[in-house]
Amino acid sequence: MIIYLFDPTNSKVNTYLNQGGIEIWRKPQDVENMEVWNSLGRNPLERVDAIVLEISQINPQVNYLLAQAILLQKNTLCVYKKANPPRAFLMYLHKKNVPHCIQFKAYADKTLQNILHNFLKHLKPSVALEEVPYIKFTLRITDSIEKYLNWKSKKKKKNKADLIRDDIKKQMEEDEEYEKWLTKNKKHLTE
Numbered sequence: 001m002i003i004y005l006f007d008p009t010n011s012k013v014n015t016y017l018n019q020g021g022i023e024i025w026r027k028p029q030d031v032e033n034m035e036v037w038n039s040l041g042r043n044p045l046e047r048v049d050a051i052v053l054e055i056s057q058i059n060p061q062v063n064y065l066l067a068q069a070i071l072l073q074k075n076t077l078c079v080y081k082k083a084n085p086p087r088a089f090l091m092y093l094h095k096k097n098v099p100h101c102i103q104f105k106a107y108a109d110k111t112l113q114n115i116l117h118n119f120l121k122h123l124k125p126s127v128a129l130e131e132v133p134y135i136k137f138t139l140r141i142t143d144s145i146e147k148y149l150n151w152k153s154k155k156k157k158k159n160k161a162d163l164i165r166d167d168i169k170k171q172m173e174e175d176e177e178y179e180k181w182l183t184k185n186k187k188h189l190t191e
Contacts, residue, residue, distance in 0.1 A: 007054040
C-alpha cells in the first residue's frame with residue numbers, strides 16, 4: 001500500500017505509518033517514474049492508494065493536495081490537532097460538497113494512532129497498525145479471578161491489563177460472526 005503523506009508539523013503520522021509497513025511518498029519526486037507520468041499528462045498522485053494530510057497549519061500545498069484528492073476521488077484522511085483546529089478552513093469545506101472519500105479527524109497525541117489504524121483498516125483490512133489502548137474501562141472482578149490473573153500475569157510476565165486485552169483480541173480474531181457483522185456494517189462504522 002502506498003500513502004502520500006503531507007505533514008509539515010512533523011507529527012507522529014510518519015512513524016505510525018512506517019510501523020504498519022506502509023510505503024510513504026512525501027514529495028512528488030517519490031513517485032515512481034514521475035517523468036513518464038508527467039509526459040503522459042497524468043497526475044502522479046493517481047499511483048497512490050490514499051492520501052494523508054496533516055492540516056493543522058493550512059498553506060497553499062494543503063489546498064492543492066486536497067483539490068487533487070477530490071478530483072481523483074482518492075481516499076484521503078485530513079487530520080488536525082484537537083487543540084489547533086483550522087476552523088475557517090473546515091467551515092469553508094463544510095459548505096462545499098466534499099465527497100465521502102475525504103475524511104476530517106481531530107486528534108490528540110493519544111488518539112492519532114487509532115485514527116490512522118481505522119482509516120487504513122477501512123482501505124485494506126489486511127493492513128493494520130498496532131492499536132494503542134486509550135479507552136478506560138472499569139471492571140469489577142471476584143477474588144478468585146484476581147488470584148488467577150495474578151498467577152497468570154507472573155507466569156506470562158505480562159501485566160493483568162495486557163493479559164485481558166490479548167485474550168479479547170484473540171477472541172475477536174477468531175470470531176467469524178463478528179467479522180461478518182463488521183463487513184456488513186463497514187460503511188456505517190467509518191462515518
